[in-house]
Amino acid sequence: MSFTFDYEANAEKLAEFESFIDKEKSKKGSLMAILHKGQHLFGYLPIEVQQVISKKTRIPIAEIYGVVTFYSQFSLMPKGKHEIGVCLGTACYVRGAQSVLDEIKTELGIDVGQTTPDLNFSIEATRCIGACGLAPVMTISGDVYGKLKASEIKNILNSYRTEEVKK
Ligand code: FES
Numbered sequence: 001m002s003f004t005f006d007y008e009a010n011a012e013k014l015a016e017f018e019s020f021i022d023k024e025k026s027k028k029g030s031l032m033a034i035l036h037k038g039q040h041l042f043g044y045l046p047i048e049v050q051q052v053i054s055k056k057t058r059i060p061i062a063e064i065y066g067v068v069t070f071y072s073q074f075s076l077m078p079k080g081k082h083e084i085g086v087c088l089g090t091a092c093y094v095r096g097a098q099s100v101l102d103e104i105k106t107e108l109g110i111d112v113g114q115t116t117p118d119l120n121f122s123i124e125a126t127r128c129i130g131a132c133g134l135a136p137v138m139t140i141s142g143d144v145y146g147k148l149k150a151s152e153i154k155n156i157l158n159s160y161r162t163e164e165v166k167k
Pocket of ligand 1: 087092137
């Protein structure tokens with residue numbers, strides 16, 4: 001799934017980003033600082049942003065892409081308005097977290113690490129969040145749901161959907 005990067009809407013951020021790169025690029029190990037700045041400014045690091053970095057720093061795009069995809073703090077996709085975290089820690093896993101996760105993936109039509117085309121949801125798999133007594137657990141925009149059953153997922157997701165897209 002790909003999202004179109006809007007140059008016009010991001011013009012101000014791009015100008016700020018380019019002057020940041022100009023300031024940083026001669027420093028040793030500047031790529032990580034530049035990538036962090038880009039992730040912070042745009043919320044993700046699409047290929048268009050990587051091309052800006054490559055052009056200004058003369059670092060090959062393949063090298064930049066390799067770093068972006070290696071570190072989990074960088075994302076190639078924008079995050080959804082509602083970030084869903086499904087705990088795959090041991091307690092949650094043995095109590096059915098996988099079937100909860102599978103139901104969320106089916107319901108939204110996306111995989112872990114992806115974002116729905118309407119930018120409403122993204123899914124992440126997380127480690128133990130310290131609520132094992134409530135396993136299996138998921139969070140949506142900071143709200144915690146415990147003792148989950150796959151059959152409850154649709155209703156929970158609907159409460160985060162805008163009226164037009166409720167199923
Ligand atoms: S294992 Fe899921 S909250 Fe601890």
